[in-house]
Amino acid sequence: MRPIIGTEPTGQITSELRADDLMQPGRVNGLAYTDPAVFEAELERIFTGGWVFVGHESEVPAAGDFVTRRLGLDPVIMVRDRGGDVHVMANRCSHRGVTLCQHASGNTGSFACIFHGWTYGLDGALRGVPQPGGMCSDRETLGLNRPGQVASYRGFVFANASGDAGSLDEHLGPGGIELLDWACDLSPVGELQISAGWLGQRVSSNWKMWAESDLDGYHLGRLHASLWRVVPGSQYEAAVLAGENVVTATTRDRGRGHVELEFWRGYDRQLAWLGVERGQVADYCEALIARHGSDRAEELLWQGPPHALIFPNLFLGEMNLAIIDPLAPDLTVHHHTPLLLGGVSPEFNRRVLRQSEAAMGPAGFLLPDDATAAERMQIAFGHSGGWMDLSRGMDREQVDARGDRIGHVSDEVTTRGFWRHWAELMATS
Amino acid sequence: MDAAVSTVSDDRDLRAEVEQLLFLEARLADESRYEEWLALMTDDVRYWVPSGPADYDPDTRISFVNDNRNRLETRVRQLLTGVRYAQTPPSPMRRVISNLEIESTDDDGTITVGSNFVLYELSAQATNELRIWAGRATHRIRRVDGELRIAAKTVELVNATQALPTLAFLL
Numbered sequence: 001m002r003p004i005i006g007t008e009p010t011g012q013i014t015s016e017l018r019a020d021d022l023m024q025p026g027r028v029n030g031l032a033y034t035d036p037a038v039f040e041a042e043l044e045r046i047f048t049g050g051w052v053f054v055g056h057e058s059e060v061p062a063a064g065d066f067v068t069r070r071l072g073l074d075p076v077i078m079v080r081d082r083g084g085d086v087h088v089m090a091n092r093c094s095h096r097g098v099t100l101c102q103h104a105s106g107n108t109g110s111f112a113c114i115f116h117g118w119t120y121g122l123d124g125a126l127r128g129v130p131q132p133g134g135m136c137s138d139r140e141t142l143g144l145n146r147p148g149q150v151a152s153y154r155g156f157v158f159a160n161a162s163g164d165a166g167s168l169d170e171h172l173g174p175g176g177i178e179l180l181d182w183a184c185d186l187s188p189v190g191e192l193q194i195s196a197g198w199l200g201q202r203v204s205s206n207w208k209m210w211a212e213s214d215l216d217g218y219h220l221g222r223l224h225a226s227l228w229r230v231v232p233g234s235q236y237e238a239a240v241l242a243g244e245n246v247v248t249a250t251t252r253d254r255g256r257g258h259v260e261l262e263f264w265r266g267y268d269r270q271l272a273w274l275g276v277e278r279g280q281v282a283d284y285c286e287a288l289i290a291r292h293g294s295d296r297a298e299e300l301l302w303q304g305p306p307h308a309l310i311f312p313n314l315f316l317g318e319m320n321l322a323i324i325d326p327l328a329p330d331l332t333v334h335h336h337t338p339l340l341l342g343g344v345s346p347e348f349n350r351r352v353l354r355q356s357e358a359a360m361g362p363a364g365f366l367l368p369d370d371a372t373a374a375e376r377m378q379i380a381f382g383h384s385g386g387w388m389d390l391s392r393g394m395d396r397e398q399v400d401a402r403g404d405r406i407g408h409v410s411d412e413v414t415t416r417g418f419w420r421h422w423a424e425l426m427a428t429s
Numbered sequence: 430m431d432a433a434v435s436t437v438s439d440d441r442d443l444r445a446e447v448e449q450l451l452f453l454e455a456r457l458a459d460e461s462r463y464e465e466w467l468a469l470m471t472d473d474v475r476y477w478v479p480s481g482p483a484d485y486d487p488d489t490r491i492s493f494v495n496d497n498r499n500r501l502e503t504r505v506r507q508l509l510t511g512v513r514y515a516q517t518p519p520s521p522m523r524r525v526i527s528n529l530e531i532e533s534t535d536d537d538g539t540i541t542v543g544s545n546f547v548l549y550e551l552s553a554q555a556t557n558e559l560r561i562w563a564g565r566a567t568h569r570i571r572r573v574d575g576e577l578r579i580a581a582k583t584v585e586l587v588n589a590t591q592a593l594p595t596l597a598f599l600l
Contacts, residue, residue, distance in 0.1 A: 104590065196491045199480055200592025204556050226510040230503050333592040338491060350488050358500065363478065363493045365507060368515030368597040375555035
């Protein structure tokens, strides 16, 4: 038998569907996108049973700064307290369940419920209860609910609602750790500055189509042809568009669902990813050499940022971060923010911001076309699903010394890597 | 007395001319007549769709659209390729413009005009949903070679702080 997408897809995904109903060698059934029971199982096993990305600590630099996010469908607050610690806790009053924060971000001294006025500190502890004489419960037990596990790495905050997903290190693995380090290494002070806010793109498609299309090196020439025609000379020309037998860029499955497009292997010049010549960012180059030494700095100046998915919901989209937010089987929000760097000039970060606006979001030059394709996939699978062929490059993918599967940049190595891990999590008997 | 009458009359003429410009701009956008729409813009035009009220520094916070003339021309040329799939086919649209107010006139004659709009869009590329967009546009308008032209357009959507569906057409 040829290599298959799922390891041994035989387990039960829902009471109706077994893994081998959804996955066969080289193909996946569209029911995995459309079936409400699959979505329910994903919320349980992936978005509350596993680690998900919540936010970056630099989004909440000062005491009282907060942002609101979701763990699966459950609203949470990420907030910095007066001691400098960052907490992730339910955006839900412990009394009667009203959301506490209505805004996407802000600064506050405490969280007060509009309904009866219960008030919580920045650490989630219940501080104030109006008319306390009638209170029968122990207020120590009524702080804001917390995910079972919260951990951060290089400022990237992750949470796991269930509390039994193993350690964050295990989830990220060496591959995930390396990707996050790499993104931070682009800053001459080793720090990201996620401060420009997020834009949301609302799409009538399943969330997994975003995990796939964000990491699909095959579609660029076709779906995004309109951009290359009017903006020639981008870094993607040499890396992807030059032709199947010419390009040297690769695709990589780092395991645990963390997958990557290595466009940089196909670049034809340094700093192609920033669209500048070295002289335009001389200070940046010098600062990077000062921090990393010449060898690593020159490598970074060639590579630029990673293009990778940290399973399941964090897209390291070159000079962008994106969060894939599942709302329903056929409704997803793709949020993005520019990957601004600490220790660089305002002009540098302004360039990153302008590039982010150009590429991403509902009015960007790229992502609206991906949204259109995803929505048409969702429509196409209707009620009955139907098989998708994901075998591209199966016969030429290789396993390198680290155990990563690698292939041609246009090969569906990333998509298979995503589904393989999905199957491991979902096909529990 | 004569001067006052004359001013009112001039104001009426100007208002009518501004209205005609905005109605024309709206119709060209509705009908995806991109080049004709672009021809109404000055060489230094700025087209801005902020991610909330337009009271922030767009160099430090992200916007849905923040185009100078160069990027706006690229946007239009992308639409004109015929393979901008997010607008292929173009969305049928009609918008209504109202509550027009001439807010100020600068010393150089540049006029600031506010107006409300409601836009109905058929998302014809995939879902065929009827989408409703609403907000307030602020135009900066000045005379170039005798014709009124748009030097800046800022569109504050009522739902600018929320996730938006595909916005690949011209607001």
